[in-house]
Amino acid sequence: MNKEEVVEMTKLHIGEWKDLLILYKFGLDEINTKLKILNEEFKYMYNHNPIEHLKSRVKDPAGITEKLKRKGCDPTKNNAREYVQDIAGIRIICSFVSDIYKIYDMLDQQDDIHVFEVKDYIENPKPNGYKSLHLILEVPVFLSNRTEMVKVEVQIRTVAMDFWAGIEHKLYYKYEKSVPDHLAGELLKAAETVHALDEKMSGLKKEVDLLEASHV
Template structure:
């Protein structure tokens, strides 16, 4: 690449960095608002990453496309990535609802691998959104991939990723089967934790009712 082309690619990736900043800020605000209003935060933590120029070039070549920033912006949707880790599966969909309700967020695509896991057992909710970023001389609309999953799903996916790259495309069938079985256990664990959460909430609601009965509202003064 010549110096001019390097600058053009750097400017493009800077826009994706700003888009990640926008999404991260939105998620922080929503999480802190719920913490303040409901004393509950659905988001455990957020990770962000931008695909490297080498990774972008490799993916364009794999797709049989000319290497250009125009093709990258048009055909590669995961240049900017956000991973949102939640406690429970209900939190995953709650965060999704909060994201899509934002007036300046356009949801382009949704892939629900929680309701319909991949054949290897992978579970996560994937979104492709488009979000505006306001620069000094223009407004750009940038695509961002958002993956939303539970702590247990993220644990499995992280280990599966390491194992997959150790074997590349030649993973033994026995290991594939064990990974799938483990993914099924992860799904069962998430469901059991959700039931436990609901049980705890019932006790909390009951305790709050007792408090209200002990301290009834005083009649309004005339």
């Protein structure tokens, strides 16, 4: 089944997906609200915003169906909840690598959030150079007649990591997942440059923090 056929099929069943997708929208709302509060609290306490900006989205039925097909699963709502972890997704962009782990710690300390999975591609980058911290969080969504636990994928990365990932993503689709070797090599070199930049900026931040502390 090609992508066009998947889109047409899901159009026929769009109504069946609405009650599922609204749950994931509410899950995103819960996490987004928490992040905004935590960011403001952090700014108030430390005069520093760990979050530069947020991007969030709910995957559409065509995207969910396509992913289930790739996994060899029937395109049902139950299978979507069981096997597709990124129906709801948030990308958090930070200035410094240290901010990434501060945000993770703040989320992990929330009583009503369960950290379901952690993939640290910063400590252990992918072979192509990709870096980011990936979390799968479970958050309660309180409806009028029940409470549902909803999974939300959270990706946390620096501005530099996000820029690199955006370029890699464009090349990945331009060459239909088969990036030429010479471009893959250049991407890996660029990832090393991004790492060096993040290290340099972290060092500068430490110097600034020390100067500010000495004047208190």
